[in-house]
Structures are given as structure tokens and as C-alpha cells.
Amino acid sequence: MQNEAVWLWYPGDFEIHHGMLQNFKREERGMGWPAYWYIDDCNRNVNFERQYDLDAATTFTVHTTGTGYVDVNDRKYRLEEPIECPAGPVTIKVMVGSVQGLPAIYIDGPVIKSDQGWQASNFVTTLPAGHDPLFTRPDQDPNVIEYHKQAVKPQTETAVNGGTLYDFGRAVNGQVQVQTPHAVTLCYGESATEAEDVAMCYYKQTDVDSQTPVRKRAFRYIFIPDVAPKTVQLTAIHEFVPKPNRSTFKSDNSIINQIWNVSTETLNLCSDVFFIDGIKRDRWIWAGDAYQENLINQYSFFDEDVDKRTLLALRGQDDIKQHMNTIVDYSMLWVIGVLNHYQMTGDREFLEIIYPKLESMVRYFIRQTNDLGFIYGRKNDWIFVDWSEIDRDGTVAAEQILLLEDYKTMMTCGRVMGKDVSDYQRRYDVLKKNLMTYFWDADKGAFIDSYESGKRHVTRHANIFAILFDVVDAAKQQSILKNVLLNDAITQITTPYFKFFEQDALCKLGEQKRVYQVLLDYWGGMLDRGAVTFWEEFDPQQTGKEMYAMYGDPYGKSLCHGWGASPIYLLGRYFVGLKPTAPGYASFEVAPHLDEFNQLTTVMPIKDGTVKLEKDGDRLVVTASRAGGTVKYAGHSVPLEAGVATVVNP
DSSP: OOSSOOOBBSTTHHHHHHHHHHTTOOEETTEEOOOSSOOOOOOSEEEEEEEEEESSOEEEEEEESSEEEEEETTEEEOTTSOEEEOSEEEEEEEEEEOSSSOOOEEEEOSSSOSSTTOEEEOSSOEEEOBOOTTOOSTTOOTTSOOOEEEEEOOSEEEEETTEEEEEEEEEEEEEEEEEOSSOEEEEEESSHHHHHOTTTOSOEEEEEOTTOOOOOEEEEEEEETTOOTTSSEEEEEEEEOOOOOOOEEEESOHHHHHHHHHHHHHHHHTBSSSBOSBTTTTOOOOHHHHHHHHHHHTTTTOOHHHHHHHHHHHHOSSSOOSOGGGBHHHHHHHHHHHHHHHHHHOOHHHHHHHHHHHHHHHHHHHTTBOTTSOBOOOTTOBOOSOSSOOOOSSSOHHHHHHHHHHHHHHHHHHHHTTOOOHHHHHHHHHHHHHHHHHHEETTTTEEOSOSSSSOOOOOHHHHHHHHHTTOSOHHHHHHHIIIIITOTTSOOOOSHHHHHHHHHHHHHTTOHHHHHHHIIIIIHHHHHTTOSSOOSOOOTTOOGGGGGOBTTBTTOSOSSBGGGGTHHHHIIIIISOEEESSGGGSSEEEOOOOTTOSEEEEEEEETTEEEEEEEETTEEEEEESSSOEEEEETTEEEEOOBTOOEEEOO
């Protein structure tokens, strides 16, 4: 925010309020389904304050989304009316209350305006006022998200089983406008199979005529039974929050190019105001999904605002009543996500706002640890990790490794904030020692899930986290690679959610060649089945209707799921090799691993700039729009000058 007026609120309140609304948007087979965890809402009364020293008299007008008044040097004025303000020192306070929505202000004036410098108080804590680039005009209401709208016509109308199947050719998230001579039934589907299943399709609306209100839903297909093609006209109004795609990727492998483009579309659809899991079913804000989506976002849209909104919405108000989404590991991933955001953006202002909530979250974990420092699940806690046969009897290794990374997060962020982090260092040292004592199995050369059960069961999950978060040395990393990641006897990962972490770990160990093949087989396998967005889960062995089943529902699987877009991150982080080496890309590295590509041209975003990489045979050219970068390739280490094309040859 510069010196232009914007809407202001207590920091975090916009995100918390709209996060609540987002988590109430799920529709389950004709029923509303609000999220099943505790949900905060915004503060109901907020006091805004700022001091000026005016060279001359001026006027201003205060617009609000609630009831209240303006106080100028202890004299009260009405809202929505011009206020004369004399020269000299002046203290302005605006009190706003709203019983139904977000208390917010917009101050319009040549000098006094709602820009940077205002403080907001909920009468417990005073912080710099919050704002968002979506709300910059006085005629807006920050209680109402303004979606852009795009009309989408069906690409085909096909006679099927006595009715008509409409294929829009893409995933749509919006309402359908219907022109029909008589009442019809709309059967929605992310797949044609789902839409044609009149009895069991997830969304269906009966007795629809040209005047019937139609609810916003996500779909690719609509089937109307008992009508011929061209009888009923449908237009889908797709709604979205626009954001520029700052990345491009084009190689000599058309399948990889398509995987990149479909991943981009998937993430775009799942990241309007917040990162959500998927557009059809839940539409909820899940911390595990959001953790991955931010990393993917870093190599595509580089949208800092959607990540900040999501982090604030997930955390809620100061008082913690339960784990995020009731899942212990999701709360811990949220903490690491704050560090990822800071490393991506270098945004200290945001870190200052969220740090107290970060610290109280970790203290909440500490109250849930035993004498060995291990975090454990309590009543109503969900130890999720992944949809897999994990031994969850007692404390679980994967949770301990996440807690270690949370302590590291507190040490890193705490030092930025000038805090004493010695307690986190002590807890880290104790936990790491006990993790290796109780969970590392030297005979198996891997971490077991749980030591308390006596089963000595090994799954991929804790071992993957151990590599990602640098818990083990190089020798143990290679042991995990051999005994777990490359061991077909260990149960395979089937969800794109943990496929993300697994491929991340493999790339970190230099296994890009294997990961490249996984991209072609796994994500390419979804393309072979007609995917226009990537799915929540994919089992290559499944065919027909069973491909779409999940959670005991024949069409419960999301076919547009944010975590399915992970090829963007894998290609950007490990094949192009781009990463920040200091917060906000004050310094950054490009370390390409491009043996699988003979030709490649890609542009990737960094903070306040871009990096372009071009490969043609053995010739590699890297151009960064800002200074601070270094190319590491084939034994060379070459600094990048801003705007200068740097040729790096082996």
C-alpha cells in the first residue's frame, strides 16, 4: 500500500471473516455442509486511530461498513459527511461496529485518507491496520467479494441415453443460465460418467426453467435427460478473481508442456481469494493443501496476497481452541508455511503481524508433548499424515519430524524479529536426539511409524519428511532412498498430496530422472483419461466409474484439486533449479538439471522480477531481471547481472 486510499480493517479480520464464509460454501448432494471444525469470525468493534500535523486545514469523509462515529481531537462527527479539520496537530479516531459483517473504513480526502499509517485496535491489541489490494474504491464493500465473470458456451452437445450431454471443454466454477421451453433436470459432472448418472451424480437440480435461480457449482459437463440436442440452451458464467500468470514453460516434450499448463489451470481455479482444496466438493481451506499450493504458487502466479489471506484465515483469532481442520500435522505445516512465505517474499511487515500467532501456535504444540518431547494426538485430534496404512498407535514419527521443522521455523523467524530463541533450540536438540533413539531402526535403515506398538512398521511418509527437512545426514538419506523410496515392498503413495512430498524428496536426492518419468506416468496418466485439471487422487490401475469414487461416494473424488498442480513446483524448483537463498530473493540460485530436455524456454517469477532460462542442446542462457542471482551448472558458478543474458556452457 502506498499513499492511495484503501479499505482498512483490524489485521486478519478480512481473512478470518471471508475464510468463515468460504468454509460454509460446501454443498453435499443438495445439502449445505459447513465445515466441521471450530471457526472464528472477525472482531465486531474496532477503533482506528492516526495522528497528523497539518500544515493547512483540510476536509475528509469517512465511509464504513457498520455503525459508529469519527472523533477529531475529542469532538465527535457523523460518518458519511464531510468533516472540516483545522491546521496543526490532530488525532483522528474512527469507531466502527458491525454485528453482521466486517467492520471496515474508507477515508476519502486530499490529505487525510485511509492509507499507510493507521492503527487498528480490538481493545486488546493494537496493530497496523489491515488492507487488501482487492478493495481500493470507496464504492466497494469489503464484505462482498467482487468476482470477474466469463461466459462459457458448451463446446459440444451430444445425444446420450435419450438426453443431451453438454461438454464445456473446461472446468467451470459458476452458475448456469438456462433457456428452455419447459422444466428440465440439470445433472452436473466433473466427468461425463458422473453427469450421465442421473441417480447418483453429486449435484443435480430438478424442475429448472428459464427463471429458476441456479446455485454456483463446479463442473465440466451437464446432462439433461429426456431432451434432444439444441432444445435447451446453456451458458455457464464462470466466476474468478483475476491474477496474472507470471510463468511460461515450453519444452521439446509436449506431454510435459501439457502437464505444466493443466497444473497452472488447476492451481488457478483453486486459488481465488484463498487456496482451497478443490472447486467441486469441499471448497474448504485446508492447511495441508494450502502448504503445497503456496510452494506451487511461487513458481507460477507468485501471488503473495492469496497466500497471506490463506495463512491468516487458517490461523483465526488469537485464542486456539483446536488444531487447524482438527489435524495435528496440518497445524504444523501451517507454521512451516509461514516460513516459506517469508523466504519467498521477505515481507517483514506480514511477519510482524503473524509472529505472535505463530508463537502461540507452537506453544500449543508444546503443551501437547510428553517427557521425551514427542507430540501426540489427543481426543478429537486427527493424526492424518496421508490416506495410507500408517501405524498410528502412540506417537507417530512423521509428526515429530514436522515439530522439529516448526522449532527451526521459530528459530529463523524469531531471530528476524529479535527474539530469544534459545528455548526452541533446546527443544529441537532434545526432540531430535529422542527421534533418532526411538524411531530410527538401524536394521531396516529407515524410520518406523511408531515405536509404542512394537510393529516396527515402515511407511514412506516419515522418511520423506526426514529428507525434506534435513533431519538425517547424507548416509542415512541414502539408506532411506534404498530401503524406502526405491523399495517396491513399501506401500506406494497414491495421493497427489503425498506424491508431491515424495517427488520433492527424490529430487532433493538427485533423482530427477525418476521424477521425470513419474510426471509422465502419473500426471500424464490423468491426461490419458481426459483430465483438464488434476485430481485429488489417482490410481493408474483403476478404470471406468471406479476412477471417480472416494470417501465411499461414487463421485466423491475431486477432479480439480490444488495439490494436483505440484509438477509446477517440481519442474521449477528442481529441473530449472530456481530457489531463493535469502528472504525475498535478495539472493537466489539457478541450478538446472535439464538432462531430460534438449530444448526448453521458461520464464519463472521471483520477488520483484523474473528469471528466463533457455536451453538449446548444450547451450544454456539465463537472464534475470534483477541482480542477486547465481547460476550453478556443470561445475560453473556464474553471477547474474540484472537484464544481462548470461551464457553458461558445460
